[in-house]
Amino acid sequence: MSSARRRGRPRLGPTVDNRERILTTAREMFSESGFERTTMRAIGRRAGVDPALIHHYFGTKNDLLVAALRPEVDVSTVFAGIAEADTSVGCEFVHRVVDLWESDPQQRARAVALLRIAVTHEEIADRLREFFLGVATGVLGQFVHADQLERRVALVMSQMLGLVLARYVMRVPGIAEASAAELSRWVGPTIDNYLFGEQ
Structure with a gap:
């Protein structure tokens, strides 16, 4: 069996809201370390998800920042x-x-x-x-x-x-x-x- 990483959409955890976990972690890390010093890899590591999943949900780090910090307003x-x-x-x-x-x-x-x-x-x-x-x-x-x-x-x-x-x-x-x-x-x-x- 090949050990190469499978391509395509990153696998989602069966019971965890990965998107919310990423947003919460991003808010914490942007607040702690600032925008420039916070990497997608570091966010993924703390959130317990593959960084590819962050890109899948949010695109770039700029996109993630806006999603994480923009107020939720009805x-x-x-x-x-x-x-x-x-x-x-x-x-x-x-x-x-x-x-x-x-x-x-x-x-x-x-x-x-x-x-x-x-x-x-x-x-x-x-x-x-x-x-x-x-x-x-x-x-x-x-x-x-x-x-x-x-x-x-x-x-x-x-x-x-x-x-x-x-x-x-x-x-x-x-x-x-x-x-x-x-x-x-x-x-x-x-x-x-x-x-x-x-x-």
């Missing part, structure tokens, strides 16, 4: 009924985004780590940009004026990314300690202007 639930709120769409959007970041410290830490890495890694920045643009378009697309739609959504995303970076990464005084309601009153009108304002 956008339809978080932003349901946004137009029926007592405040403007912009104010309600800001309030819900901040509430989302505040509600789950573990997921917030993962998202902040991903933002930090995206600043210096172009491919990861591309993936993250696609995610945030997709969320903004999905939530606000029905409210945006048709003229300059793509630019309007991009400006909303840039405003919210700036707010998140100032609050959770740079810890800017006046923003870091503000409540969701306070931030929505200050930033919401700017979002409304991006969505509906005359250009």
